[in-house]
Amino acid sequence: MANDVLFPEQFLFGGALAGNQYEGGYDRDGKGLSIVDVEPAGPERNDMLQHPKKYLTIRDDLYYPSHKAIEFYDHYKEDIKLFADMHFSALRISINWARIFPNGDDKEPNEAGLQFYDQVIDELEKYHIEPIVTISHYETPLALVERYGSWTNRKLIDFYLTYAETLFRRYGSRVKYWMSFNEINCITENPFIAGGLVLDDESNKVQAIYQASHYELVASAKATKLLHELVPGALMGCMLAFSPYYAKTCKPEDQMAALQQNRVTLFYGDVHARGNYPSYMNRFFKEHHVILDITDDDRKVLKENTVDYISFSYYMSHTVDAEHKSELAAQAYASVENPYIPKSDWGWPIDPLGLRYSLNMLYDRYQKPLFIVENGLGARDAVEEDGMINDDYRINYLNDHLVAVAEAIKDGVALLGYTTWGPIDLVSAGTGEMEKRYGFIYVDRDNRGNGTLKRSKKKSFDWYRGVIDSRGATL
Numbered sequence: 393m394a395n396d397v398l399f400p401e402q403f404l405f406g407g408a409l410a411g412n413q414y415e416g417g418y419d420r421d422g423k424g425l426s427i428v429d430v431e432p433a434g435p436e437r438n439d440m441l442q443h444p445k446k447y448l449t450i451r452d453d454l455y456y457p458s459h460k461a462i463e464f465y466d467h468y469k470e471d472i473k474l475f476a477d478m479h480f481s482a483l484r485i486s487i488n489w490a491r492i493f494p495n496g497d498d499k500e501p502n503e504a505g506l507q508f509y510d511q512v513i514d515e516l517e518k519y520h521i522e523p524i525v526t527i528s529h530y531e532t533p534l535a536l537v538e539r540y541g542s543w544t545n546r547k548l549i550d551f552y553l554t555y556a557e558t559l560f561r562r563y564g565s566r567v568k569y570w571m572s573f574n575e576i577n578c579i580t581e582n583p584f585i586a587g588g589l590v591l592d593d594e595s596n597k598v599q600a601i602y603q604a605s606h607y608e609l610v611a612s613a614k615a616t617k618l619l620h621e622l623v624p625g626a627l628m629g630c631m632l633a634f635s636p637y638y639a640k641t642c643k644p645e646d647q648m649a650a651l652q653q654n655r656v657t658l659f660y661g662d663v664h665a666r667g668n669y670p671s672y673m674n675r676f677f678k679e680h681h682v683i684l685d686i687t688d689d690d691r692k693v694l695k696e697n698t699v700d701y702i703s704f705s706y707y708m709s710h711t712v713d714a715e716h717k718s719e720l721a722a723q724a725y726a727s728v729e730n731p732y733i734p735k736s737d738w739g740w741p742i743d744p745l746g747l748r749y750s751l752n753m754l755y756d757r758y759q760k761p762l763f764i765v766e767n768g769l770g771a772r773d774a775v776e777e778d779g780m781i782n783d784d785y786r787i788n789y790l791n792d793h794l795v796a797v798a799e800a801i802k803d804g805v806a807l808l809g810y811t812t813w814g815p816i817d818l819v820s821a822g823t824g825e826m827e828k829r830y831g832f833i834y835v836d837r838d839n840r841g842n843g844t845l846k847r848s849k850k851k852s853f854d855w856y857r858g859v860i861d862s863r864g865a866t867l
């Protein structure tokens with residue numbers, strides 16, 4: 393299909409990052425600790441997912457990759473210039489909540505934290521790169537966990553809104569695209585990482601997860617209302633981790649399992665986009681003895697403040713059969729092998745057509761503009777003797793996914809843009825590794841924090857610039 397222009401002129405092309413995964417400076421200029429600052433690398437990371445209570449303080453014997461990450465805090469000018477060299481028209485960043493409200497419940501924001509993002513946005517504007525801001529990307533202040541039990545407590549809605557209002561007033565004139573919660577559905581799979589929930593074997597997990605989800609959904613709707621009041625023209629999106637489920641066979645039970653498994657994720661889109669709880673959840677709540685604290689005012693706020701667009705991350709598809717359906721897990725845990733699909737070094741199924749499938753599915757369901765705000769391949773890169781990094785596997789992955797995106801646009805899907813995950817190498821959210829790399833830009837730092845931090849361009853750097861310049865004609 394060479395030489396066809398595939399993406400419209402105003403289509404936003406760029407990359408996506410999360411503060412805690414690249415900034416470093418975890419205690420600089422008044423920043424408080426966030427949940428990710430107590431998430432260690434190495435084997436303890438998995439243990440922490442199961443038993444977060446044991447890991448709520450910083451221990452001398454563990455390594456915490458968020459503390460230094462890739463030190464964007466001191467390198468932001470250099471790094472943004474590299475994004476500009478790739479001709480990005482958009483960069484998705486998150487504001488690191490505990491830089492602005494170190495304890496989450498502070499009366500006043502931390503001015504030094506706000507200034508850091510003033511400077512980042514100054515730099516982006518210099519190169520005409522549109523900032524896209526995630527308000528909460530797995531970065532809940534740790535004090536909110538300790539003092540209030542994080543999102544299991546209704547009080548979190550007000551702390552979140554105070555924080556969101558501070559951001560809208562400070563950056564509203566410069567930021568048009570906002571997202572309330574990164575991958576809000578991931579609280580079902582990773583209650584601590586995504587929501588700061590400290591659950592143990594005794595907890596009624598389903599009750600806690602859906603109560604916390606409800607408070608987040610209300611917080612998201614209230615933030616949408618506030619954004620629209622304070623910043624006319626600004627847009628709020630929800631953000632889903634979207635991995636569609638295929639049925640393993642045409643057996644009706646397997647088809648039903650896939651439909652139900654997709655609803656674990658779609659529930660969050662349904663509330664955000666339609667403004668009410670989907671009826672299928674009534675049965676689920678009843679059968680799991682979930683009784684939610686939902687007020688009439690909550691229902692009104694949800695109804696009146698639906699999102700402007702639907703954004704999502706896409707890395708993979710999953711496959712399920714009736715036997716392996718899982719009521720909570722939205723991700724790999726409920727998956728069975730799909731013999732038609734290869735896997736990445738980290739075992740993530742690689743399925744470009746699944747992205748076209750997802751775009752069509754979400755657009756059919758919501759009829760709102762979509763935004764792909766994460767997609768990419770985490771892989772081990774090798775630096776050759778001449779310094780080159782020949783990441784053809786990454787080029788192939790992104791090329792095939794972008795071709796699928798172009799097909800979805802031809803199908804009639806309204807799409808705002810596409811930002812790849814981790815355009816510069818950064819810490820993995822899932823594993824804490826540095827060596828699970830997504831970047832067009834290599835960063836010399838390893839899993840234990842050693843390395844010169846030198847940035848260098850991989851082969852994919854020029855390739856991506858070519859795609860952006862030609863609006864897809866080089867694919």
Ligand code: P53
Pocket residue numbers: 410413574575633705707723766770813819820821822823828
């Ligand atoms: P890492 C699981 C499945 C899909 C997306 O993930 C996920 C996760 C959580 O690990 O998270 C998103 O770094 C998330 C990013 C994250 C990225 O995917 O585990 O929004 O923060 O880095 C990639 O390879």
